[in-house]
Amino acid sequence: MKNVHSMTLPLLSVALATFVFAAPAAALADNSVTVGNVTLVNKGRVAVGRIPANQRDKFGETFGSGSGMSIDTKSWVRNADGSYKGSLWLLPDRGYNAVGTTDFRPRLNTVEIQLTPVAPGATPPAGKEQSGVVAKLADTILLTDNKGADTTGLDPANGTRHPEGSMPLLPQAPNGKISLDNEAIARLSDGTMFISDEYGPYIYRFSATGLMMSATQPPAALLPMRNGAVNFASNNPGPGETAPDPKDPTSGRQNNQGLEGMSMTPDGKFLIAVLQSATRQDGGDSSSTRQNTRALIYDAADLAHLKLVHEYVVPLPVFKDDKGKTLVAAQSEIVALSPTNFLMLARDSGNGYGVKGDKSLYRSINIVDVSAATDIAGSKFDADTALAPKGVLDPSVKPAAVSQFIDINDSADLARFGLHNGAPNDRNNLSEKWEAMSLVSVQDPKLPDDYFLFVANDNDFLTQDGFQVGAAYKGDGGGDVDTMFQVFQVTIPGLSAK
Template sequence: MKSFACAASLLALLLAAPALAAPAVYLTPDMASPKAVSLGGASFVNHGLVGAGRLAASTRDFRGDTLGSFSGMAVTEWRRTADGAYEGKLLTLPDRGPNGVGTVAGTTPYDNRVHAFDLAFRPLADGASGVAEQLTLTPTGGFLLKDDKGHAFTGMDPGEGVVFCGQAACPSALTGPGGFRISLDGEALARLADGGFYVGDEYAANIYRFDAHGALKGVIAPVAAVSPRKYGRPALSSEIKPQSGRRPNQGFEGVAVSPDGKRLFALLQSAAVQDSGESDAERAVARLFVYDIEKNPTPDAPIAEYALELPVLRTKGDGGAPDKVAAQSELLALSDHQFLVLARDGAGLGSGSARPAVYRSVLLVDTAGATNLAGAKNDAAGAAIAPGGVLAPGVVPASQAQLINLADRAELARVGVNLDNAAPNAATLPEKLESLAIIPALDPAAPNDVFLLVGSDNDFQTARGKVGELAFDAAPKAPEGASTADNDSLVLVYRLTLPADLAAQRRF
């Protein structure tokens, strides 16, 4: 059931003041798939799932370590072959390495990196079905992410350690396996025309700019309202709940660059601490920041800031009161004001829970007409735009509409993927769908068509894991505690029709 109400504790307030904005609520599993959507006067068509591909979780990378992905991705080359198939190249970003999974306790001194792949894709024919083998991913190498001294970033949790990268507070364990290296929990990859890229971080909510070879070139610090702080000090660890700023493990999960390369966007995974209520359903108001990077690739402050109200849901899917926000896992810019946002529940292979898939979608988002919140009033330390989880009066949030339902059973079955969370197997849809990439279909008969790639982050969940000298067993567990098959990295491929002006910007 879909309705427009807030969490249960806010329901009476909303009924008394119906003019207030509120997130959409999903109390039972959402299985309907939209086919045509209009938002802001623009029309989009979802033609459905046309393929998928898997990468075995036991795959080793260019360093001989377990290849974990895909927290972020970017297609760097793309062409259509004479027989109607496609070839290309892909970069992917794993997160901070295995942590708290299987036999791994806490974080590891994993060297942060980017992986490179060759792509081959042959879409499913209309009405056809099969297993997830239409897209082939072949690892071809990669590179480490390094600071200005040539030291690799590390996935180690920094604890209370802080170093300064210019004006930005950067997390660093200072001692132990992480040493003085900068700690990074990379969750988003936004590539530039020159091959350089930005990486969104969950520890400090910094945005790091790297060149095409992975060398650090600059850091964008978050506004004070987002920077995690406790007792007036930076609280950058994922294990410390700050008094204000980003929530633990809820930093800039989405980072994107506009097609013209002039704007950088960063979206929090869910609401900042001071924009939240007591329950997990009362942290739906995420902040979306806009930076002007046309002349300065690492600006000091955003030029715009908007509120995005993420959906909330009932995790059991039984019609009871909402108890969780559908936190966003990825942001993709279609223009300087139109976006795709991946919002989802926490169910699926790798979660260890039998909870049903209630909500996981790709949303269309438009900031045209939304209130620009940028400035000292809203961006000072502790400043709230949604006190108690309710958007402040007079604030117009970004508009949104569902474009793709990622939990459509019939669609997933076309590529051999199931939603059997109570008895998961290797073909069960993973919990963590976390990355998006868009590429042209290069079809003369449909010039405005594109393919949307949706990738999963498998959290290094394999029984045969290895990072450095550490061997580990992190095979995902079934709800009853028994090990299941490895959690392979999965990429789903959807075909969309975009408005002509947006499709024209998707060229290689």
């Protein structure tokens, strides 16, 4: 998603004293939720737009959509006619990898945006349903290691780079490059950025030009362990690589379930990162017991040395599949609203355009409140004691409160923009992976608490006209999954700059 994942720090002189969630949220209506004495309102979608699936970047490779997003609020301008222009950063993950991983060079894209929203609840003119966002790829930078060498999307496949200087143990592919599977971005006012990944799961700081500056290792309980040692493999070996043994970690983050969501608080003091689902020892070995994930709160006073100051259990939403089985919706992104509250996007898997299943059973943006939750930072649960064995939370731990805010699958709201959830499984059926969010003011003096919440998909580089790592490819499934932006207008009291 993302600074408030979405706000660069010069605009973060935000007074949040009144924005304190003191109790679990209570839904007032389908479009609003109240937490403590604060009511947030979802006014619905106001714009949709696309970037074609076969878009190429300046390196001639297939553009990779949004695992993370951050709007450049300094560039954001409201025009006299009520339209907007600005730019955002869009972070792809490790490249096209239908069978194993490839030596894709991790990168960051700059996208120019023109937004022409409809009034909340209004229907766009016929033929203009999905032209409210016009997005143009403007630039791409490569992310390098601390020595300026290329990084890679290849699975670490049992490899590590030993600690050196201020850098900790790092995931390393067989070709000697640092392995990155990027998932979230928080861009700072000086141009540097925090990027979280799945392999570590680590938080990296990069310069404005893409040079790795530091790496933050999570608590030991989150590190993937195999045979008594840290092993960063995700069981997606590249060409010629061997699969890890065992295929799954025995403890720590599950394969491909790393720090999926991350955001800087509006005051710029804290960085919040959330594991996609529970660790292996906490029920993360099953899609039905992986509910108790963790939110890590870092003091960001020293950007080169993040300090873990709080840690909380976040219970992920559950839903039932068509056979009545209870499943857990993994989280895909967060946007911090304060040091104790954040928006969290959670979703199911395997459903949507580009994959076999057609109808999603759960895609939602929720509000998480950790203010009354048990702080487990530095406790036995950060070491060798399971927090939720087989998914059952330790009774001494009180989890965060989670409440639904926006139902992304709302059929009536989708229909206004020519979209749907379910059959026919065509390009107007929402794609599977919605993984990026960012927030920016509507800049209307009559609506000082209103914001545009941008939500974007990760299209997994699925196109029938693809090119990466020196070779053409056709994505599995026969689809061309565009990068799509959905824009919601929301009211969030207390976030306006004073």
